[in-house]
Amino acid sequence: MHASIQEIIESRVSANNYDSSRKLSEATISELVRLATLAPSAYNFQNWKFLAVVSDEAKLRLQAAAFNQQKISDAAVSFIICGTLNAHAQLEPALRPSVDAGIIDSKTLATWVGMAEQSHIGNALLQRDEALRSASLAAMTLMLAAQGMGLASCPLSGFDADAVSREFDLHTSEIPVMLVTVGYAAAGNWPQKLRKPVQEVMQVV
Amino acid sequence: MHASIQEIIESRVSANNYDSSRKLSEATISELVRLATLAPSAYNFQNWKFLAVVSDEAKLRLQAAAFNQQKISDAAVSFIICGTLNAHAQLEPALRPSVDAGIIDSKTLATWVGMAEQSHIGNALLQRDEALRSASLAAMTLMLAAQGMGLASCPLSGFDADAVSREFDLHTSEIPVMLVTVGYAAAGNWPQKLRKPVQEVMQVV
Numbered sequence: 001m002h003a004s005i006q007e008i009i010e011s012r013v014s015a016n017n018y019d020s021s022r023k024l025s026e027a028t029i030s031e032l033v034r035l036a037t038l039a040p041s042a043y044n045f046q047n048w049k050f051l052a053v054v055s056d057e058a059k060l061r062l063q064a065a066a067f068n069q070q071k072i073s074d075a076a077v078s079f080i081i082c083g084t085l086n087a088h089a090q091l092e093p094a095l096r097p098s099v100d101a102g103i104i105d106s107k108t109l110a111t112w113v114g115m116a117e118q119s120h121i122g123n124a125l126l127q128r129d130e131a132l133r134s135a136s137l138a139a140m141t142l143m144l145a146a147q148g149m150g151l152a153s154c155p156l157s158g159f160d161a162d163a164v165s166r167e168f169d170l171h172t173s174e175i176p177v178m179l180v181t182v183g184y185a186a187a188g189n190w191p192q193k194l195r196k197p198v199q200e201v202m203q204v205v
Numbered sequence: 206m207h208a209s210i211q212e213i214i215e216s217r218v219s220a221n222n223y224d225s226s227r228k229l230s231e232a233t234i235s236e237l238v239r240l241a242t243l244a245p246s247a248y249n250f251q252n253w254k255f256l257a258v259v260s261d262e263a264k265l266r267l268q269a270a271a272f273n274q275q276k277i278s279d280a281a282v283s284f285i286i287c288g289t290l291n292a293h294a295q296l297e298p299a300l301r302p303s304v305d306a307g308i309i310d311s312k313t314l315a316t317w318v319g320m321a322e323q324s325h326i327g328n329a330l331l332q333r334d335e336a337l338r339s340a341s342l343a344a345m346t347l348m349l350a351a352q353g354m355g356l357a358s359c360p361l362s363g364f365d366a367d368a369v370s371r372e373f374d375l376h377t378s379e380i381p382v383m384l385v386t387v388g389y390a391a392a393g394n395w396p397q398k399l400r401k402p403v404q405e406v407m408q409v410v
Contacts, residue, residue: 002207002209002210003210004207004353005207005208005210005213005349005350005352005353006240006350006353008210009240009243009244009346009349009350010240010243012243012245014245026409029407029409030403030407033403033406033407034400034403035211035214035215037400037401037403037406038214038215038217038397038400039214039345040217040219040348040359040360042362044398044400046400046401046406048406049406049407049408050406050407050408051407051408051409051410052407052408052409052410053410054409054410055410058410094401095398097399098398098399101399103395103396103398103399104395104398115363119363129337129362129382130362132334132337132338132341133337133341133362133382133383136337136338136341136342136345137341137344137345137360139342140244140341140342140345140346141214141345141349143245144210144214144346144349145210145211145214147210148209148210148211154245155245155342157247157334157335157338158247158320158324168410177334177338178338190308190309191308192243193249193300193303193308193309194302194303194306194308195239195242195243195249195251196242196251196299198235198238198239198242201238201242201251201253201254201255202234202235202238202254202255202256202257203254203255203256203257204234204256204257204259205256205257205258205259205260205263205373
């Protein structure tokens with residue numbers, strides 16, 4: 001009997017403590033990324049890239065670029081989730097399989113590529129925003145998928161993006177948007193922190 | 206018997222067609238927002254705001270600011286999900302209930318407020334990035350929660366942010382990051398569009 005999505009959302013915490021003796025198979029890591037890529041992105045850009053940092057050596061380099069947060073090494077895997085710029089230039093190949101499968105037609109493909117080019121070419125802020133949106137949507141999907149597998153996770157936006165890019169040879173078009181640690185929880189994690197009442201953040205119009 | 210998180214992620218599609226005759230209660234809309242706010246945010250900033258656009262009049266104004274996409278009016282609710290700037294200035298009250306509940310201690314609160322002030326004050330790009338991250342994490346959580354309730358959803362980043370801000374009296378610190386339509390699906394929605402193979406977007410290091 002698996003948990004409902006409500007239970008998964010309610011039970012997810014941002015975990016600082018991981019059982020560093022428990023690793024994850026590459027099959028599990030791939031499955032987490034596969035599920036993350038089922039997140040939506042504008043035009044189905046899929047403008048993301050996932051570095052799964054699993055070796056002790058690479059974890060230490062990532063940790064050094066992220067205010068030395070120990071959970072990066074303790075977690076079984078620390079993902080660097082990137083959003084990519086110039087997504088419009090890769091839209092045709094990103095959509096081609098959906099055309100071949102009969103999900104969208106060629107005319108839609110051409111229309112979308114034209115629309116994406118029109119709005120994205122020369123618009124650095126929109127490209128960056130779209131990279132942040134896509135990577136964040138994928139990161140959230142990955143964390144909830146992990147929770148459903150009985151794994152703990154934590155998103156980190158506190159890191160030196162330039163250092164991460166340099167250490168992990170990211171292309172200038174690849175923006176490291178979020179780190180996400182995933183592994184088996186150890187004792188001592190906080191309960192989920194409290195949230196503002198809904199009426200403070202919601203307005204019905 | 207409810208669906209697993211994997212099934213929810215795999216079955217979610219970006220829906221264009223909604224049964225416009227089926228509404229959602231304000232309780233259901235509030236529950237969607239409550240679950241969305243259980244998404245993580247840096248320091249538990251909770252730097253987001255949700256406008257639930259449900260009236261015909263407001264939907265038409267939103268639709269006009271979003272390339273006249275019909276699904277905005279057809280869906281039972283179209284959310285404007287905003288991320289907010291200057292999150293550091295609101296961190297103390299955002300964390301106070303977690304201190305009062307004994308989840309984090311006063312020293313942690315003071316440390317986090319100091320860290321957030323140090324990194325965010327005067328850093329407009331980081332503030333904007335954090336607004337995009339938080340709103341996107343919440344949006345993804347909301348869409349998966351909706352899917353778990355048997356509802357269809359669609360994220361939209363194609364809209365005129367200035368027009369949305371003007372029409373809905375958003376404060377200059379409130380950035381409309383994403384629109385999300387939610388309602389009961391009508392016939393004719395696309396299947397989930399295909400994704401790139403995992404090995405094309407993942408690298409293990």
